[in-house]
Amino acid sequence: MPDGMSTCTGCSCLCPDIVIKDSKIFNACRKGSSIFKHQDERIEPSIEGKKVKFEEALNKAIDIISSSEKLAIFGLDTIPLEAQEVAIELAKKRKAYIDDNSAFCLGDFIELILKGDLPTTTLDDVKSNAYVIFYWGTDPYNSLSRHLSMYTYYPRAGKRQRGYEEDRYLVVADVRESHTAKLVKKNAKFIKVESDEALVEGFLSSMEGKAGKYYEETGRILKEMQRGKFNVIFGGLGLKYGLNGKYGRFIEMIKKMNELAEVYFIPAGFHANMRGFNELMFEKTGSINRYSFETESSAPEYEFSELVKNDSIDTALIVGSDPANSLPFDVVKKLKEINIVLIDPKPSLTSKIAEVVIPSAITGIDQGGTMVRSDGVRIKIEPLLEGEYTDESILQKILEGVS
Amino acid sequence: MKIILPPHPTSIIQLLIISKPLFPIGRGSLSHLVNRPEELNISENKGLEMPITPMEVYKLLPKTNCKKCGEQTCMSFAFKLINREKKLEDCTPLFEEKKYAGQLKELQKLLEPLQEATETGLIVDEDLCVGCGNCVVVCPVHAAEDPKGMGSGFGPTIEDPILRIEDGVVKVIEMMKCRRYGKNRVLCVACRENCPSDAIRFLEG
Ligand code: SF4
Ligand code: SF4
Ligand code: SF4
Ligand code: SF4
Numbered sequence: 001m002p003d004g005m006s007t008c009t010g011c012s013c014l015c016p017d018i019v020i021k022d023s024k025i026f027n028a029c030r031k032g033s034s035i036f037k038h039q040d041e042r043i044e045p046s047i048e049g050k051k052v053k054f055e056e057a058l059n060k061a062i063d064i065i066s067s068s069e070k071l072a073i074f075g076l077d078t079i080p081l082e083a084q085e086v087a088i089e090l091a092k093k094r095k096a097y098i099d100d101n102s103a104f105c106l107g108d109f110i111e112l113i114l115k116g117d118l119p120t121t122t123l124d125d126v127k128s129n130a131y132v133i134f135y136w137g138t139d140p141y142n143s144l145s146r147h148l149s150m151y152t153y154y155p156r157a158g159k160r161q162r163g164y165e166e167d168r169y170l171v172v173a174d175v176r177e178s179h180t181a182k183l184v185k186k187n188a189k190f191i192k193v194e195s196d197e198a199l200v201e202g203f204l205s206s207m208e209g210k211a212g213k214y215y216e217e218t219g220r221i222l223k224e225m226q227r228g229k230f231n232v233i234f235g236g237l238g239l240k241y242g243l244n245g246k247y248g249r250f251i252e253m254i255k256k257m258n259e260l261a262e263v264y265f266i267p268a269g270f271h272a273n274m275r276g277f278n279e280l281m282f283e284k285t286g287s288i289n290r291y292s293f294e295t296e297s298s299a300p301e302y303e304f305s306e307l308v309k310n311d312s313i314d315t316a317l318i319v320g321s322d323p324a325n326s327l328p329f330d331v332v333k334k335l336k337e338i339n340i341v342l343i344d345p346k347p348s349l350t351s352k353i354a355e356v357v358i359p360s361a362i363t364g365i366d367q368g369g370t371m372v373r374s375d376g377v378r379i380k381i382e383p384l385l386e387g388e389y390t391d392e393s394i395l396q397k398i399l400e401g402v403s
Numbered sequence: 404m405k406i407i408l409p410p411h412p413t414s415i416i417q418l419l420i421i422s423k424p425l426f427p428i429g430r431g432s433l434s435h436l437v438n439r440p441e442e443l444n445i446s447e448n449k450g451l452e453m454p455i456t457p458m459e460v461y462k463l464l465p466k467t468n469c470k471k472c473g474e475q476t477c478m479s480f481a482f483k484l485i486n487r488e489k490k491l492e493d494c495t496p497l498f499e500e501k502k503y504a505g506q507l508k509e510l511q512k513l514l515e516p517l518q519e520a521t522e523t524g525l526i527v528d529e530d531l532c533v534g535c536g537n538c539v540v541v542c543p544v545h546a547a548e549d550p551k552g553m554g555s556g557f558g559p560t561i562e563d564p565i566l567r568i569e570d571g572v573v574k575v576i577e578m579m580k581c582r583r584y585g586k587n588r589v590l591c592v593a594c595r596e597n598c599p600s601d602a603i604r605f606l607e608g
Contacts, residue, residue, distance in 0.1 A: 031533070
């Protein structure tokens with residue numbers, strides 16, 4: 001790998017300061033650095049497990065997709081916007097289903113933001129302005145390791161020059177004392193949540209001057225929010241599953257909080273460009289995921305795992321994802337029965353069961369492109385080296401090739 | 404000055420009290436300590452090896468204050484031993500006089516962790532580190548010397564940070580810059596306090 005600077009696409013933090021020198025990776029967290037470290041472990045083009053030339057694999061993929069009757073395109077969260085755009089075109093042309101991981105990840109929050117139901121801000125503004133930094137149902141230390149040090153609690157920037165002890169107030173709400181919760185010391189609060197809904201109600205009662213559940217914590221946090229003027233809540237999977245699809249009261253809580261002080265919401269984080277896919281889909285269809293270009297609508301039964309489970313598809317084009325690893329066992333069993341075309345740079349469980357494997361590139365290493373950070377900011381990523389194939393060019397060839 | 408001990412006295416406090424007559428510890432740092440008693444609970448050491456205290460070392464020394472090591476007292480020697488300013492070999496009676504053989508053996512065992520520590524006593528456990536960068540960004544020395552880089556959350560833009568993240572884990576680069584060491588040491592625990600996985604510890608607490 002050549003020396004240089006790059007952006008890490010290990011998660012939606014998209015850390016822009018990765019330095020590669022003498023094969024050493026500087027500044028990236030463990031997860032991010034392993035992408036760079038093991039970048040040369042690549043997959044070969046293959047058909048039914050046998051190694052073939054790249055063009056052969058590509059042509060076979062075009063054949064399979066052309067002759068499919070019910071196609072789903074899935075994954076897409078780790079590839080740049082430019083490639084996602086072509087994938088969506090392809091789904092449209094083939095009247096296919098298209099979906100990513102967001103339905104069981106934080107897609108709901110992204111949708112609420114895109115629809116304007118939750119006020120949001122950027123991580124850069126958080127860095128310069130935010131006082132109360134509130135992690136709700138998420139443990140960024142383990143999944144988005146540099147979130148606190150790069151963007152939220154620790155950096156000194158803008159109006160927050162005096163460091164975390166004076167200029168920030170950390171709140172962690174979680175069902176257990178996570179790693180991130182261990183950082184709650186002075187000028188900070190940890191709330192061990194039994195029910196996220198109850199905590200929402202607690203905040204609402206507190207703002208109405210009533211002593212509800214979590215009275216002490218909510219009272220203090222609201223006071224700090226008033227003091228800080230600019231505050232942010234990062235919601236994670238714990239919050240999503242805790243609220244169980246009922247977002248009305250949560251939205252109301254944030255609205256009421258904003259009568260006291262500015263309080264913004266940002267989804268904690270996910271795959272590097274999941275938000276990008278959701279935004280593109282929203283722009284083009286009004287829905288963020290689980291979409292059918294046949295019925296021109298989105299529905300829960302169009303979620304990829306549902307499609308597989310219910311035998312609704314005969315072919316899956318999987319891009320930059322490893323569903324054989326992430327889906328439940330019984331769904332994977334069904335996945336093996338359909339035709340799979342995989343576009344991915346690395347070997348995976350899915351590559352073992354795919355009919356056709358087409359090797360692609362890793363964004364930030366051998367392909368560039370645009371990705372959308374967890375806060376919605378579009379980041380232009382320059383590659384370290386020029387790769388032979390990119391997700392975009394592969395998908396473009398398939399789009400042109402299929403009838 | 405009165406120092407209020409927390410329920411579980413920690414070695415840091417011992418270290419400060421003991422060292423007070425020996426070294427000029429900035430007034431600021433001590434009053435800071437007294438004003439924030441909660442910060443004193445720092446060396447609970449959550450299941451990690453207990454830190455070595457000067458008292459433990461002192462007990463095993465000849466306690467003759469013979470000054471052969473160049474220090475006025477054995478206590479002072481003990482303190483400097485832990486801080487790497489002196490070597491055990493500097494206490495020549497320990498090695499020359501047979502009657503200290505047992506103590507010498509115990510001392511060598513006690514001081515073993517000094518070997519795995521960096522020159523100035525900071526130990527990192529790479530296996531526990533995920534490279535979150537909290538320690539790098541929080542360090543006051545980094546913030547002062549590299550405000551646009553580490554102070555602002557990014558990787559270092561200076562050549563010789565105290566700590567940096569290499570291949571996904573923390574590495575000690577220039578320990579001598581750490582505020583805990585040298586003549587004007589102050590009690591700084593920022594990096595360790597903000598490591599959620601206890602990947603950083605200090606030899607003496
Ligand atoms: S936090 Fe995410 S983007 Fe940043 S270095 Fe780690 S994996 Fe990469
Ligand atoms: S040489 Fe040994 S015995 Fe003598 S003062 Fe120093 S530590 Fe004590
Ligand atoms: S103890 Fe303080 S000065 Fe020393 S490395 Fe840690 S944070 Fe920096
Ligand atoms: S704070 Fe701890 S886990 Fe994070 S980089 Fe430093 S040593 Fe590693």
